[in-house]
Amino acid sequence: MSPSDANLKDIRARLGELVTGRKIVLMGVGNELRGDDAFGVWLGERIEHRIPQRVFVTHDLPEDYAVKAADLRPDIVIVLDATNFGGEPGEKHLVAARDVPPTPGVTHRPSLEMMARFIELDAGAETWVLGVQPQMDSVGVGSEMSAPVAAALDALEAMLLEMLLAAEA
Template identity: 40%
Template sequence: MGLEEDLKSIFDGRSVIVGVGNEEKGDDAVGVVVVRNLQRLGVPAIDCGDIPEGYTDLIKARRPETVLFVDAVDFGEEPGSVALIETDQLADVKYDTHRPSLRLVMRYLEAETGGRCYVLGVQPSRIRMQRRMSPEVEKAAVEITRVLRGILSD
C-alpha cells in the first residue's frame, strides 16, 4: 500500500494529529512543520514540540480513536522515506530523541483512551543544531501535509 492508503486505513472516528520535534535540530522539525502546515490549512492538529508527554491531557480530552504522531524516526531507509509505525514496532527503530520515550507516551495514551496510536515516521538525513531541514525531508513534509489534509477534509 502507498502512504495515502496506509493512512486512510487507520482513520476511523475521532482522530488527533500530533507533531513532534525540535525546530533547532534540522530534520527533527518535520513533525512540527507538518502540524503547523495543517493548522494553517484549517486542519486541527497539536504541535507538542519535543515534549509529547506534556500534551497527554489535551490529547485525552479529545477522546480520540486514533492518534497519529508525526516525527523524525531512523528506520534505516533513504532520507525522506515515510513509514507508518505501530506502538510495538517503535522498539525496532534505531533512536528516539524524546524522554520519556515516545513509545511510552503512546502506550499510556492507548491505555487511557482505548484508541490506537501510530507514528508517521520520516527518515531524517541529519539531526543536528541547525534550523533548516534537508531537501528530502522538506519534500516529505509537503507530501504528508497534502495527504493528511485530503484524508481529514473528506
C-alpha cells in the same frame, strides 16, 4: 512511478484503512533547532492552520500533551515525527508507536513511548507514527532540514489535509 510516489501511495492506502470513520488526533513532535528533526513540528503547524481542533504541536515534549489528546477521546492518535528506520532520507513510513526504533540525536523517544502507552490506556486509542527517515547528518543542533525531508513534508501535508478535510465533509 518513482519509489517515493509508490511509498506515498502505500502510506495513503494504509492510513485510509486506519482513519476511515474514526476520530483522529495528530501530534507534531520534534525539535526545530535540529534540522530534519523539525519535520513533525512543521507538519503539525501546517495542518493546525486548517484543522486546529485536532492537532497538537508538542515540539520535543509529547508527554505534556498526552492528557489533552486523550481528553478528546480519539480512536487514533497519529504522531508526526522524524524516525530512523534505516530507509533512505525522506522515505515515509507508518508504524505502530510501540514499534518505532530509537533515533540517535532525537530527544523525545522515551517520552513518545510513555505518551503512546498512556493514550492507549486512558483513551483506548491506537497510537501510530507517520514519519519520515531523517538524513542523519541533518539532525544536529543548527542543521537545516534536508531536501528529501522537506519534499516529504510537502507531500504528507497535501495528503493529510486532503484525507482529513474529506473526512469532515
